[in-house]
Amino acid sequence: MHIFKDIYDYRELLKTNVKKDIRGKYKGSFLGILWSFINPLLQVVVYWIVFPYLMRGAGGDNYLVYLITGLIPWTFFLTTVSTGTTSIKANAGIIKKVYFPREILLISQVLSGLVNFFISCIIIFIFCFAFGYGISIQILMLPVVALIQSILILGIILLLSSLNAYIQDLEYIVSFLLTMGMYATPVIYDLSLLDGAGVLGQIIRMNPLTILVTSYRDIFMYHVWPPLKPLGAVALLALVILVIGYAVFKKLEKGFAEEL
């Protein structure tokens, strides 16, 4: 397997890239890495204040915990997909100058997103304890769900980033779709609100992100095992997207240095 050998040979690049992403992001700012906690917290506060007024009955038992368990996994998806899409273009400088396996850029993007996500999970735990939800054996599923999400993200950004090198409109389309995607996923509202929504409700229920986010909630809030069938379907879909994304990426990467 040539791919894996390449990536293994360049593991140090992967490591330093992840480190650079995580540390470099907040370098020079006063609060440093604390921002990766503060940002989602502030966001949660905004939704927490606004949404219960806009939508009667938004959320169920505890809207605050409900919000946070949805928003943090969503933020993981949002930031990695949006930075991942532009990452080939953003790294044009080194791509034009040095040879290295280009997929490293995207893998490290996902890994640093994943590390950030796990750090942010600390916030989830703090809230879960503060509101009496505690922790349960289902936490063992957390790495599995996060892995499925990571594979899905990697497949998506392999595809999008390589296309974006050729057609630069894509990043704007993607950022629009991501904004829309948040409303197509039960991040700030409860799925039960969609009971009368017909086709739209069906689509939202089939959204892979919906399945992932509800799985996280099952793990953190409701302490039940996430339903395996839909989760397995998402895993399969993620693998299919990964294979397609990788094939497209490999096909297009030869032109990166000339197109950028």
Next chain:
Amino acid sequence: MDSQNAIEVRNMYKQFKVDYDKAHTLKDKLLFWKTSHVEIHEVLKNINMDIKKGETVALIGTNGSGKSTLLKLMTKIIFPNKGTVETNGKLTSLLELGAGFHQDFTGRENIYFNASIFGLTRKEIDERIQDIIDFSELGEFIDHPVRTYSSGMYMRLAFSVAINVDAEILLIDEILAVGDQHFQQKCYRKLKELKESDKTIVIVTHSLDVVKDLCDRAVWIYKGELRLDGDPIYVIDEYLKQVAIDHKEEKKKAIAEGKHKFKAAVFIDAPKDFATIQKDKGTLVSQGWQISDHDQAVFKFFLDGNEICGIKRKNRQDVFEAYQEAYAGDMDPDAIGWQVNLDLNDLDLGNHKIDIQCSEPDGNILADKSIQFTLE
């Protein structure tokens, strides 16, 4: 691929699309996908070559001949349109130094980033880091953020990393332009060391002395085609002959179009400016050299404003060699130097002035120089 070879190039073609109005956005692509006029520029045509392990090879050619593109193809940054480029062994390119440096991190951290781009593992970098720091001569600055570096320090650090990576194949594009004289010599010594340790080195350079001194073999790329491949001295000689021919033709064309600007250079070796000369010496030998690309250029020598006749021409091989690319085909080595013997007995004591000038036949001055001397 032959295991004896480090690099194999077979029937390789490379084209660049020169897009005049490049469609970057979706709208442009949809609207203009038929009308956009793209010109295909063939940069390299049917290149075949083998570079054996342990060889030091120079790629020579004029600007735009495609030699840098060939080097980029070897690094696998760009890919051929037809044919293959294969490499065997760990490869480092010194095409662009400092790729991937992060401004906010220290020099030491950047060594790790940069070396990891070249595919080194943590352990391998740890082993080399002291060598890299020593080679860069950055001293305590190594722990300062890279954004505080001068451009020279930046390049030194980048070069030190690249050259200490210990690759089996090194691809170098005009690197000896890094840093000051001292650092350049150090790089040069390091390259020789690498050459002796059986690394494969491919260099693109315009400095032909380096080629003669360092390389076992020179490959001359002429207008995208491989013209000659062999011993550097012969290849360089043929290359310079061709440069001279092309140069002459270009000049002829430019003259015909009335666009050519003639150029010249003059120099006075003796006496030195503001020199003090003893009158009792009798004669003062003044000499120097003059070159021009105008074949009817006139050289004149003035002492205190009066033209002096009796200029002797002399052979100046050293000047000829220095200018053989810039003035290719325009110089006669036997007529570059000039010498004038001045009779000091006719001169008054005090300050005197020497003017020399090289001009076109119609009097337009191409180059001039003047110095003063004092007679005692």
